Amino acid sequence: MTETVDAVVVGGGAMGTSIAYHLAATGLGRVVLLERETALGTGSTGRCAGGFRIQFSSEINVRLSLASVPLIRRFSDEHGLPLDVDVDGYLFLVRDEAAWAGYRAAAAMQRSLGARVEELDAVAAAALIPGLNVDGVVGATFGPDDGIADPSGLTYGYATLARRHGTAIRLGTEVTAIRASADGSRVTGVSTRDGDIDAPIVVNAAGVWAGPLAATCGLDLPLEPQPRHVVTTSGFPGAPTRRTLVIDASTMFYFHREGAGVLMGMPRLADAVATFDTVVDDRWIADELLPQAIGVLPAIEDAGLARSWVGLYEMTPDHHAILGPVDGLAGLYLANGFSGHGFQHAPIVGKVISEIVTGAPPTVDVSALRLERFARGELIGESHVV
Numbered sequence: 001m002t003e004t005v006d007a008v009v010v011g012g013g014a015m016g017t018s019i020a021y022h023l024a025a026t027g028l029g030r031v032v033l034l035e036r037e038t039a040l041g042t043g044s045t046g047r048c049a050g051g052f053r054i055q056f057s058s059e060i061n062v063r064l065s066l067a068s069v070p071l072i073r074r075f076s077d078e079h080g081l082p083l084d085v086d087v088d089g090y091l092f093l094v095r096d097e098a099a100w101a102g103y104r105a106a107a108a109m110q111r112s113l114g115a116r117v118e119e120l121d122a123v124a125a126a127a128l129i130p131g132l133n134v135d136g137v138v139g140a141t142f143g144p145d146d147g148i149a150d151p152s153g154l155t156y157g158y159a160t161l162a163r164r165h166g167t168a169i170r171l172g173t174e175v176t177a178i179r180a181s182a183d184g185s186r187v188t189g190v191s192t193r194d195g196d197i198d199a200p201i202v203v204n205a206a207g208v209w210a211g212p213l214a215a216t217c218g219l220d221l222p223l224e225p226q227p228r229h230v231v232t233t234s235g236f237p238g239a240p241t242r243r244t245l246v247i248d249a250s251t252m253f254y255f256h257r258e259g260a261g262v263l264m265g266m267p268r269l270a271d272a273v274a275t276f277d278t279v280v281d282d283r284w285i286a287d288e289l290l291p292q293a294i295g296v297l298p299a300i301e302d303a304g305l306a307r308s309w310v311g312l313y314e315m316t317p318d319h320h321a322i323l324g325p326v327d328g329l330a331g332l333y334l335a336n337g338f339s340g341h342g343f344q345h346a347p348i349v350g351k352v353i354s355e356i357v358t359g360a361p362p363t364v365d366v367s368a369l370r371l372e373r374f375a376r377g378e379l380i381g382e383s384h385v386v
């Protein structure tokens with residue numbers, strides 16, 4: 001017998017669990033979240049650095065962060081569930097005059113939207129993180145309200161809240177297709193390996209795997225998997241005491257304190273080539289990441305490597321998410337393509353998707369992020385992609 005529900009959410013990462021909770025909390029009816037793995041948060045969410053920031057270069061990303069970051073910071077107080085959050089800021093170090101002009105313009109835009117962002121000189125930047133190499137730094141921007149939170153904690157927190165509102169969360173359930181009506185004008189549900197589920201609303205929150213899923217109902221999502229390395233170290237003398245996330249804007253090398261050591265990462269040139277391959281490249285870590293790390297924070301030379309892994313960014317051509325309904329296919333909603341900053345936007349995206357589905361005025365106008373922008377050539381720029 002085919003099961004019938006009011007809404008299906010595909011994907012149990014930060015995004016899917018937030019969407020399921022927010023949808024269920026509207027009183028929409030029976031919401032089912034389907035995750036193909038046997039645990040939640042094992043996709044990009046489980047491999048992410050957990051950073052949240054208001055410092056973006058596009059207005060829409062700043063608006064999403066301004067609405068989302070308070071939901072992360074208030075999560076425990078609001079919901080009575082544990083979530084590790086540190087608000088020690090993000091520090092962008094800029095060593096190039098032309099790039100500095102761009103960072104200052106972005107900071108001015110962020111402030112015009114209500115964000116707190118400071119412009120620092122090299123001395124003030126070094127005072128924040130003792131031991132930081134600020135040679136050649138022409139300026140730095142510091143967002144005191146930016147920080148780091150636990151991706152797994154947020155995902156399981158939203159899953160708990162979703163369950164409390166009646167959502168059924170099914171693990172080990174792969175969605176093999178999104179089904180549409182015979183005339184192709186609306187979705188009718190999904191197919192899984194365990195059978196079909198009928199639903200008038202389907203949300204694709206399948207992360208970097210959203211493209212193949214969307215293709216089953218004839219949609220082409222411009223979405224590429226791009227690998228990113230993360231490396232953690234053991235404790236070392238001179239490790240930063242603050243958890244400020246420091247980014248060297250010339251290479252996008254970043255680090256923050258993790259345990260008694262640091263967590264760090266940097267894009268490789270090869271990462272621009274789309275692949276689902278997540279094999280760790282030890283040679284690149286030794287030859288390129290570590291020299292860069294020591295160049296930015298010389299004390300890292302005395303650190304031992306602890307763990308390394310590779311996760312996948314879900315990149316779109318303009319490094320912005322694909323959000324909202326789809327022209328000509330009623331009932332399908334997309335929450336994809338977060339291009340490396342989806343963890344922090346999961347709270348507000350869940351809320352906004354639930355508002356769009358139920359016809360409530362959205363907290364943030366995300367109409368510029370609809371899929372159709374690619375066909376219209378209305379791409380949006382974002383230079384602060386880490």
Ligand SMILES: Cc1cc2nc3c(=O)[nH]c(=O)nc-3n(C[C@H](O)[C@H](O)[C@H](O)COP(=O)(O)OP(=O)(O)OC[C@H]3O[C@@H](n4cnc5c(N)ncnc54)[C@H](O)[C@@H]3O)c2cc1C
Nearest residue numbers: 011013015036043044045048049051175207311342343344
């Ligand atoms: C190394 C790294 C560092 C990052 N750092 C940050 C950061 O500091 N801050 C930040 O905001 N973002 C960061 N990100 C990006 C962030 O991790 C992602 O944007 C975010 O986790 C996306 O969440 P999601 O729920 O959409 O996707 P995912 O977490 O990938 O979840 C998608 C889920 O869908 C499931 N799924 C896929 N297909 C199907 C199917 N057919 N049926 C059922 N289930 C399916 C998958 O198993 C998966 O669990 C980082 C990413 C990486 C890789």
